[in-house]
Amino acid sequence: MADRRGYNVCSRRSITIHRDPGELYSAWHDPGRLICFLSGAKGVDILDNRRSIWNVDVPGIGPECWEAEITDDKTDGAISWQTIGDTGFEHEGSVRFDPAPNDLGTEVKMEIRSRFPGGPFGNAIAKLIGRSPEDYISKTLHNFKQLMETGEVATGKGPSGREGIPENEETAGGES
Amino acid sequence: MRAACWEDKHKVEIYDVPDPAIVNPHDAVIKVTNTTICGSDLHLYDGVVPSMEKGDILGHEPVGEVVAVGPEVKNHRVGERVVVSSIIGCGRCFYCRNEEYSLCDNSNPNSWMQEKLYTYGTAGIFGYSHLFGGYPGAQAEYLRVPYADVNAFAIPDGISDEQAVCIADAFPTGFMGADLCGLKGGETVVVWGAGPVGQLAMKSAWLLGAQRVIAVDNVPHRLDMAHEVNCAETLDFTETGVTDALREMTAGRGPDCCIDACGMEAHGTNILVGAYDALKQAAKLETDRGHVVRQMIESCRKGGTVVIMGVYAMFMDKFPLGAAFNKGLTFRMGQMHGPKYIPRLFDYTLHGDVDPSFCITNRFLLDEIPLAYEVFKNKSDNCVKVLIKVA
Numbered sequence: 001m002a003d004r005r006g007y008n009v010c011s012r013r014s015i016t017i018h019r020d021p022g023e024l025y026s027a028w029h030d031p032g033r034l035i036c037f038l039s040g041a042k043g044v045d046i047l048d049n050r051r052s053i054w055n056v057d058v059p060g061i062g063p064e065c066w067e068a069e070i071t072d073d074k075t076d077g078a079i080s081w082q083t084i085g086d087t088g089f090e091h092e093g094s095v096r097f098d099p100a101p102n103d104l105g106t107e108v109k110m111e112i113r114s115r116f117p118g119g120p121f122g123n124a125i126a127k128l129i130g131r132s133p134e135d136y137i138s139k140t141l142h143n144f145k146q147l148m149e150t151g152e153v154a155t156g157k158g159p160s161g162r163e164g165i166p167e168n169e170e171t172a173g174g175e176s
Numbered sequence: 177m178r179a180a181c182w183e184d185k186h187k188v189e190i191y192d193v194p195d196p197a198i199v200n201p202h203d204a205v206i207k208v209t210n211t212t213i214c215g216s217d218l219h220l221y222d223g224v225v226p227s228m229e230k231g232d233i234l235g236h237e238p239v240g241e242v243v244a245v246g247p248e249v250k251n252h253r254v255g256e257r258v259v260v261s262s263i264i265g266c267g268r269c270f271y272c273r274n275e276e277y278s279l280c281d282n283s284n285p286n287s288w289m290q291e292k293l294y295t296y297g298t299a300g301i302f303g304y305s306h307l308f309g310g311y312p313g314a315q316a317e318y319l320r321v322p323y324a325d326v327n328a329f330a331i332p333d334g335i336s337d338e339q340a341v342c343i344a345d346a347f348p349t350g351f352m353g354a355d356l357c358g359l360k361g362g363e364t365v366v367v368w369g370a371g372p373v374g375q376l377a378m379k380s381a382w383l384l385g386a387q388r389v390i391a392v393d394n395v396p397h398r399l400d401m402a403h404e405v406n407c408a409e410t411l412d413f414t415e416t417g418v419t420d421a422l423r424e425m426t427a428g429r430g431p432d433c434c435i436d437a438c439g440m441e442a443h444g445t446n447i448l449v450g451a452y453d454a455l456k457q458a459a460k461l462e463t464d465r466g467h468v469v470r471q472m473i474e475s476c477r478k479g480g481t482v483v484i485m486g487v488y489a490m491f492m493d494k495f496p497l498g499a500a501f502n503k504g505l506t507f508r509m510g511q512m513h514g515p516k517y518i519p520r521l522f523d524y525t526l527h528g529d530v531d532p533s534f535c536i537t538n539r540f541l542l543d544e545i546p547l548a549y550e551v552f553k554n555k556s557d558n559c560v561k562v563l564i565k566v567a
Contacts, residue, residue, distance in 0.1 A: 018270065104270065130289060138288040142297070146282040149268045150323070151248065152200040154285040154300065156310035158320050161181030161191035162231030 007091070008119040011112050011133040015141040018105035019148045021097035022076040027148060028095060037147045039139035060116070060131035064089045090115050108144065110137050179233045179316035180545045185223030188234065188549050190542065196312060196320035201248035204324035206240035206258060208566045210341045211314045213552050215371050216487045219441060220305065221549055225489055227289070227306040235315030236262035236302040237344035239337050242328070243318070251325045258328040260321050261514025262345035264300040264311065267326035278511035283322065284309040293490065298511070315545060317566055329518050335525050338563060342376070342532035343525070346561065348517040350376030350437065353485040354384050356508040357433035361385035366422060366431040366475065368468045370398035372535040372561040373485060374437035378406040379530050390431065392418055397558040405534050419474045430477030439486025442468040466492035473500045484509035535561045542566045
């Protein structure tokens with residue numbers, strides 16, 4: 001069912017990262033690092049301390065450009081945002097950073113409410129082929145963990161014998 | 177460069193492909209001098225591992241020379257002779273810090289795909305399908321090595337390339353099989369499968385304190401190697417009922433530990449069960465033939481340990497859970513944790529406790545690899561393990 005903003009799909013995933021909440025929070029405010037770990041991100045322009053312009057290849061939707069506005073920002077704790085105006089991926093999202101038990105680092109929880117083609121049914125189909133908002137969140141969180149724990153985002157990029165594809169940029173649905 | 181590329185089921189071709197390059201700061205690139213075909217490559221060759229793509233470069237047992245290092249590589253330098261673990265660890269995550277490298281959280285860029293099958297993603301592996309990261313493999317003239325400080329090891333003087341190439345994957349896999357048995361000394365260990373991993377598991381069981389080692393297979397030259405090189409008692413499963421034979425060989429107690437060094441394409445003698453598994457595997461209703469696992473559960477003594485090192489991918493049927501539960505069996509399994517074991521295996525090799533190259537029986541050049549796959553798959557020409565000489 002759609003909510004008052006017309007969002008028909010709510011997707012969330014979480015991951016534990018062996019870093020302090022403050023360090024992770026700071027990375028989400030660093031455009032240079034955001035562009036590295038946000039799945040499908042092609043470009044980000046920071047307009048001021050609340051507004052930014054995004055170019056992202058969104059799974060299940062395609063290349064989209066939107067303006068986002070930070071709606072809540074708790075230092076070292078959480079960031080919430082929403083899109084402004086017309087975009088093919090109208091959504092609101094949040095990411096939280098909570099200390100994990102047993103010195104395991106930080107529990108990072110990301111949520112996106114969006115207007116997804118076909119609503120819950122379309123989302124269920126998209127999940128089967130790895131093109132749902134939940135897959136987008138999962139890829140983003142894995143990339144973020146890789147970057148923050150190892151200093152790089154893992155990639156299987158390299159040669160293959162595929163005719164006409166000198167670099168292995170497209171893998172079996174994967175983002176290598 | 178020249179590279180062995182997976183084209184389709186039972187079709188591997190040598191192609192000219194671009195050279196790999198440093199992509200990430202912790203990468204190295206090595207010029208491969210020696211590599212092998214692993215038993216688990218045969219699962220890819222036979223088309224039973226999902227997410228292979230035409231053109232994927234195979235292979236995960238490299239020895240070579242470092243030709244380039246990324247800016248964050250601290251432990252290696254150009255010109256160094258190295259062996260590289262088949263399993264890729266990041267060295268930083270919870271699992272790598274616990275030396276469980278094959279469970280690495282970070283090295284598999286496609287772990288989000290694996291989560292759909294296994295709930296949690298596991299480590300990347302060279303040349304081992306896109307579910308395991310889509311990394312180009314080692315049956316090629318050059319290889320990009322991610323997290324080189326974690327996964328590449330300088331080969332000590334005194335260890336040959338042929339010995340080192342067995343330490344990339346086969347020896348640590350066999351050794352981990354024996355290690356997971358938790359031997360305290362005096363146990364009877366049975367190894368199903370007398371291929372390279374099985375042979376090295378037998379050798380490792382002796383090293384870790386086994387009192388008896390028994391090999392189960394049906395290939396005469398492999399059973400001969402188990403007996404002559406590894407001092408194992410042997411059982412040909414086509415000639416004798418394995419479970420009954422093991423019970424009698426242990427005077428009614430059953431073996432303490434059972435190691436599966438076969439994996440999901442194991443052959444058995446029960447025609448009905450074998451046909452059932454083969455049919456379901458062909459129809460993709462069951463990917464993993466469970467003959468060996470079922471036989472290990474039947475054969476193992478009460479309270480014993482069942483270790484699975486042979487590779488399984490998805491599902492198997494008719495798992496005898498009742499026998500496993502009521503006999504109180506312990507199950508241990510998994511892809512091997514290469515970087516944990518490689519330094520220790522260097523030591524065993526340097527000290528002369530083991531020469532792991534004993535299992536290499538056939539040698540080919542990289543351009544001959546299509547033939548090498550057929551020889552290895554069919555176990556023809558008395559083949560146990562093939563070495564691919566690249567440079």
